[in-house]
Amino acid sequence: MSSRYLFCGVIFLAVTLSTALPQAMGQTVIYSVDPTHPNSLVPFQGDGARFDPASSNVFNRPRFSPDGSQWIFKGENNGASSVDSMLVRGSSFSANQILREGNTIPFNSELYGSFSRSTDINNNGDFVFGNNTNGPMATDQYLIKWDNTAGSYVNVAQEGFPAAGFPGIIYDSSNSYHQIAANGRVSYLGDLDVTSSLDRVFYRGSTPLAREGTTVPTGAANSGGDPYRLLSNSFGSVDNSDNWLLNADINNSATGNTFDVITINNDIVLHENGTLPGLARPLGEDGGTTFDWAEISGNGDWLARGSASYQQTGAWEVQKWVALNGSLIAAGGEPIFAGSSETWDFDESDTFDFSVHNDLGDVVIGGQLTSGEKALVYIGSLGEFVLMREGDAVDYDGNGLFDDATFLGGLLGADRAALSNDGRLLFVSAVDDATGSSISARTLISVQAVPEPSSICLLALASLTVLGRRRRR
Secondary structure (H helix, E strand, O other): OOHHHHHHHHHHHHOOOOOOOOHHHOEEEEEOOOOOOHHHEOOOOOOOOEEOOOOOOOEEEEEEOOOOOOEEEEEEEOOOOOOOEEEEEEEOOEEEEEEEOOOEOOOOOOEOOOEEEEEEEOOOOOEEEEEEOOOOHHHOEEEEEEEOOOOEEEEEEEOOOEOOOOOOOEEEEEEEEEEEOOOOOEEEEEEEOOOOOOOEEEEEOOEEEEEOOOOOOEOHHHOOOOOEEEEEEEEEEEOOOOOEEEEEEEEOOOOOOEEEEEEEOOEEEEEOOOOOOOOOOOEOOOOOOOEEEEEEOOOOOEEEEEEEEEEEOOEEEEEEEEEEOOEEEEEOOOEOOOOOOOEEOOOOOOOEEEEEEOOOOOEEEEEEEOOOOEEEEEEEOOEEEEEEEOOOEOEOOOOOOOOOOOEEEEEOOOOOEEEOOOOEEEEEEEEEOOOOOEEEEEEEEEEEOOOOHHHHHHHHHHHHHHHHOOOOO
16 A cells, blocks of 8 residues: 555545535535525625525626636625626635626716626736626617726727627627637627628637638538537637637528538537437437536537437437537436446436636536436546435535535526636526425535545545535435
C-alpha cells in the first residue's frame, strides 16, 4: 500500500464520524424560493422582495468565472412585472443584485427591461448580458459588457446600429449565447436586419465566424457543400486559443432534408445520422433535435449531449448520451460509470438534466438513474464516482452543518449548472424535508465537486456521513 493511501486509512480510523461536516466539502444552499426562510430574500434589494417561487427561470443558467472566484446568473423576483428581472453576481457563498429591471441604463434615459438568460463573467470581474429596454422598438435590444478595470459599461451591439463585419447592414432585435474571454472580448450569436435565411451570425468579438445561408461547414457529412441553414437555436462558444464550436443545422440539397451538426472551427465533428463509438444507434431523434447541448471549454475540450434513435415496431426508441471530445462517457440504459451496477434511465425525457465541464477535464453529469433516483456523477482525473444523489443531506441555512433535516430533491434540467476550475459546482434542484415533501421547488446549491487530491479521503469520509443521514424513502 502506498503512503498516500495508508495516510487516508489512518484518517478513517482517527476521525470520529459526525453530522457536522466542513462546508467546503458539503452541499450548501445559496438561495431558495422558500417564503419562510431568509435564503429566499433577494440580496441588497431592500424592499423585501424574494426569489419568485412561481417562475421556472428564477435561477437561470449560472455561470462561473473560470477560476471559480465569481459567479453570475439571471434571476427573477416576486415583484411587479416591471421590476422582476435581475442580474445577481456572487463570490463564494454570497452575492449582490447588481442590476434590476426598471433601473436606468448607462447610455441614456431608457430603463432596463427583461434580462436575457445568457450571461457570463471572467476572472477579472468583467461580465456580459443582453437586455430589452423600454426604448424605441427599433433600437431597444442591447448587448452590454461591464469592464471592471475601467469601471464602466460598454455597448457591444445594439439593435438598429451598424452590424460588425457587414457594411450597410444593421443589427436586428436579438442576441444570445453570450460569452466573455479573459481579455474581455465578447462572443455571441447576433441577429442582422436582413431576410430570415441570412440573418443569424456567430461573432467572436467583432469578427463574424459563421453566417446562416452563407458559411459552408467542411467535412464528408456535407458532401453537397451546403451552408448553415438555421442558427437561431444554435449554441456557440470559444476556447482560450480562439477555437470555436457551433451547434446548428444544414439544409442538405441532395436529399431536401435538414440535419443537425456540431462543428469546431467550421469542421463537422458530429452530425445527425452519424455514429458515435459505443452507441448502437445512429445519432438523431425523429421529429426532435439531435443535440441538446454542446460547449467548448477554455482548454479546448468539448462536451456534447444529445439523442440516438432507431425505429422499432413502428415507434422510435430514443437513447440519450453524453460525449467528451467525441468519446462516449454516458448513455441511457448503460452503467453510470465502468464497473457500476447502477445505470442511467433510458427514458428520453428524464435521462440527463445537465452536463458540465471545466478547463481541467472534470465533468459532472446530472440525471436520473434506472431506479428513478436523481444523481450527480463525476468523471475526470480523480476517477468516476457518485458525487451526490437524491435524498442526500444539504446545508439549508449555510451554517456549515447538516443539521436542518433538509435533503436533495429532484434536479431541474435546462442546463442550470456550472463547474469552475477550482472544482465548485453550482446547480438548481428541489430541496425536501425528511418526509419527502418539498420545501423549495427551486434551489440554487453549491457543492465542492472536485476536491484537492489531499482532501479525497476526507471527502470519502464526508460521503459516508451524508449517506448515513439520507432520508428514508
